[in-house]
Amino acid sequence: RAEWRVVPNGVDTARFRPEGGRADAEGVPLVVCVGRLCRQKGQDVLLGAWPEVVRRVPDARLVLVGDGPDGERLRRGAPGSVRFAGAVADAAPWYRAADVVVLPSRWEGMALAPLEAMACGRPVVVTDVDGARESLPSAARAACLVPPDDPAALARALSALLLDAPLRAELGALARAHTLAAHDLRRATDAVTDVYRELLGGPTAPVVGPYEGRKCITS
CATH class of the missing domain: 3.40.50.2000 (Glycogen Phosphorylase B;)
Structure with a gap:
C-alpha cells in the first residue's frame, strides 16, 4: 500500500552507440x-x-x-x-x-x-x-x-x-x-534524483550507481 515509483534502467548512450569497428572481421551472419x-x-x-x-x-x-x-x-x-x-x-x-x-x-x-x-x-x-x-x-x-x-x-x-x-x-x-x-542513463539518473528530492524535501540527492534491475523506492 506504500507509494512507489519505478525507474527503468538506463545505459550510457554516448558510449553505446552504432558507430565503431567490428570485433569480428569475417563478414559472416x-x-x-x-x-x-x-x-x-x-x-x-x-x-x-x-x-x-x-x-x-x-x-x-x-x-x-x-x-x-x-x-x-x-x-x-x-x-x-x-x-x-x-x-x-x-x-x-x-x-x-x-x-x-x-x-x-x-x-x-x-x-x-x-x-x-x-x-x-x-x-x-x-x-x-x-x-x-x-x-x-x-x-x-x-x-x-x-x-x-x-x-x-x-x-x-x-x-x-x-x-x-x-x-x-x-x-x-x-x-x-x-x-x-x-533508457538513456541521464534520464534514469534524473528520475531517481527526483524521487530522492521528493522524499527528502530538498534540492540535493545522493549519487546513484548502476543496478541490475529496476530501481524501486518506497516511501
Whole structure:
C-alpha cells in the first residue's frame, strides 16, 4: 500500500552507440549473446536452437560473450560454428559486430545487455519474461519476443532476422531511438534524483550507481 515509483534502467548512450569497428572481421551472419554463462541466461536453450539456425543460414556464427558456472558444460556441447569469447571488459565492440543480439533468459530483471545492444542500433531477440519484455519497443515485439525455454521459436526468430537485412536495419534504428527516449542513463539518473528530492524535501540527492534491475523506492 506504500507509494512507489519505478525507474527503468538506463545505459550510457554516448558510449553505446552504432558507430565503431567490428570485433569480428569475417563478414559472416553473426549472432551475439552477452551474459553470464548460467541457467538463468538460457545459453543452453540458445545452443539447442542453433543447429536449426545453421540449417537455415549455413554460414551463421554465434559468439557467447561472458563466463560463468555453466561455461565448461556449454563448451562441451557446442558445434564449431559457436565461439566462446570469455569475459570482456567492454562488450560494445561485440554488440556492434552483431547482426542480431540475443538474450534467451528464463527469468530476468531489466538486464543491461539488451539495452546496451539496442543503444548500439542492433535488433535484440529476448524471451517473454517480465524485465526483458519491458525493455523492448512495442513495435519490435512481434519479431523479437519469443517464449522462454523454446528452442524452436528462438531458432525461427533468429533465422528470420538473419535472412532479412532491411528488417534488421529497421529494428536497429527503432531500438536506438527507443533507448534514447526511454533508457538513456541521464534520464534514469534524473528520475531517481527526483524521487530522492521528493522524499527528502530538498534540492540535493545522493549519487546513484548502476543496478541490475529496476530501481524501486518506497516511501
